[in-house]
Amino acid sequence: MMEKRIRVLVAKPGLDGHDRGAKVVARALRDAGFEVIYTGLRQTPEQIAEAALQEDVNVVAMSILSGAHPHLFPKVVELVHEKGMKDVLIVGGGVIPESDIPALKKAGIAEVFTPGTSTGDIVDFIKAHVK
Amino acid sequence: MDIVKDLLNGSKLALSRTITAIENEYEEASSIMRELYPHTGHAFVLGITGPPGAGKSTMTDKLARAYRNMGKTVGIIAVDPTSPFSGGAILGDRIRMNSLTLDEGVFIRSMGTRGSLGGLSHKTADAVKALDAFGKDVIFVETVGVGQSEVDIVKAADTTMVVLIPGMGDDIQAIKAGILEIGDVFAINKADHDGADKLQAELNMMLDLDGEKLDWRPPIQKVIASQGEGINELVALIEKHYAHIGATGKLAQRRHDRTKTELLELLKASIGSYITKNIVKTGRLDNCLKDIEEHRNDPYTIVHQLMNELLKQ
Numbered sequence: 001m002m003e004k005r006i007r008v009l010v011a012k013p014g015l016d017g018h019d020r021g022a023k024v025v026a027r028a029l030r031d032a033g034f035e036v037i038y039t040g041l042r043q044t045p046e047q048i049a050e051a052a053l054q055e056d057v058n059v060v061a062m063s064i065l066s067g068a069h070p071h072l073f074p075k076v077v078e079l080v081h082e083k084g085m086k087d088v089l090i091v092g093g094g095v096i097p098e099s100d101i102p103a104l105k106k107a108g109i110a111e112v113f114t115p116g117t118s119t120g121d122i123v124d125f126i127k128a129h130v131k
Numbered sequence: 132m133d134i135v136k137d138l139l140n141g142s143k144l145a146l147s148r149t150i151t152a153i154e155n156e157y158e159e160a161s162s163i164m165r166e167l168y169p170h171t172g173h174a175f176v177l178g179i180t181g182p183p184g185a186g187k188s189t190m191t192d193k194l195a196r197a198y199r200n201m202g203k204t205v206g207i208i209a210v211d212p213t214s215p216f217s218g219g220a221i222l223g224d225r226i227r228m229n230s231l232t233l234d235e236g237v238f239i240r241s242m243g244t245r246g247s248l249g250g251l252s253h254k255t256a257d258a259v260k261a262l263d264a265f266g267k268d269v270i271f272v273e274t275v276g277v278g279q280s281e282v283d284i285v286k287a288a289d290t291t292m293v294v295l296i297p298g299m300g301d302d303i304q305a306i307k308a309g310i311l312e313i314g315d316v317f318a319i320n321k322a323d324h325d326g327a328d329k330l331q332a333e334l335n336m337m338l339d340l341d342g343e344k345l346d347w348r349p350p351i352q353k354v355i356a357s358q359g360e361g362i363n364e365l366v367a368l369i370e371k372h373y374a375h376i377g378a379t380g381k382l383a384q385r386r387h388d389r390t391k392t393e394l395l396e397l398l399k400a401s402i403g404s405y406i407t408k409n410i411v412k413t414g415r416l417d418n419c420l421k422d423i424e425e426h427r428n429d430p431y432t433i434v435h436q437l438m439n440e441l442l443k444q
Binding site for chain 1: 155219220229
């Protein structure tokens with residue numbers, strides 16, 4: 001049997017056009033041996049959840065720099081679960097105030113990575129928590 | 132859950148999980164394929180290949196939409212390269228296909244090549260079968276960006292479209308062996324760029340050299356995929372080719388050849404996994420190696436012995 005390959009959807013929900021961070025993370029995940037599905041800018045939560053379903057990913061990693069995370073992150077969690085994908089690890093990153101993090105975690109975001117996080121930490125977190 | 136039953140009843144989750152089982156070679160994959168096989172053979176499989184940056188994904192997006200407008204359901208397998216160093220991959224074909232994501236009649240799956248060198252992954256054919264059994268009318272298989280010799284797509288597709296762009300090289304490129312030999316239909320994308328007419332003339336010259344021995348002269352269509360120009364004409368040519376191979380018996384021949392190739396490959400893979408399980412993992416290979424290195428035996432005698440054992444089982 002072939003070794004299971006971790007598949008990660010890297011998504012940019014919301015309307016900001018800053019995808020440098022997402023691309024750096026995508027590249028780091030690639031170098032860690034993951035298959036990264038990158039879908040580009042300005043994705044709706046519906047598009048992200050549907051892509052996660054069709055690609056059967058183990059992880060959804062979202063990046064937002066616009067401040068819309070309190071609404072968009074929980075919405076993606078809800079839609080992904082609705083599609084029957086209950087075991088997907090969902091993480092977020094971007095410019096996110098510390099004070100918002102507890103609510104996001106309560107909504108099902110497994111971890112939030114703020115500016116300054118090393119990509120190695122993201123890889124390690126995924127490896128440790130992916131189901 | 133009964134994954135096969137759910138897939139046949141239209142569950143996208145079951146389809147998605149099936150493709151994962153195929154790709155990762157999970158043990159249940161072969162029994163799933165066995166049950167799905169009787170439900171395959173209905174879809175039209177269109178291969179899309181061409182060099183990196185030619186616009187294959189954009190073309191796939193536009194063609195898929197054209198087929199949706201004709202009332203057909205669409206499956207897409209988009210292959211991108213796996214890193215030979217890390218085993219990871221960036222699968223970015225969906226970027227050009229975002230408008231199809233929420234269309235209920237479209238299912239897109241990205242695959243890494245995972246060590247396969249022919250422009251597809253080893254599991255692409257089985258993934259196509261899963262989409263076929265799911266009921267998709269048309270299945271697009273988009274290869275990695277290819278150079279000259281990655282021609283596995285002809286073995287997987289009913290009709291193969293080669294996408295080219297102007298400015299890739301001189302006219303000798305057009306008469307070299309390789310991907311230019313496999314096109315049933317040619318698309319010259321970015322036809323508003325300099326050199327499109329020249330490329331068309333060179334391709335025409337090359338294709339005319341084969342003119343008399345072929346009953347199908349591959350047509351060339353100029354396209355500006357990003358603006359949708361030439362897409363309807365391209366669809367008409369693709370459909371014309373599909374009708375042609377259907378009428379001349381070539382489709383049946385292609386599918387016959389494909390089944391033969393797949394059967395042989397399945398057999399080889401099965402023998403390969405016997406070797407891994409009974410010879411490599413048991414440590415016998417290492418023992419044999421030691422025998423060879425210490426001059427007690429030679430590779431040819433050992434292979435003969437091992438094959439005899441295998442055949443007795």
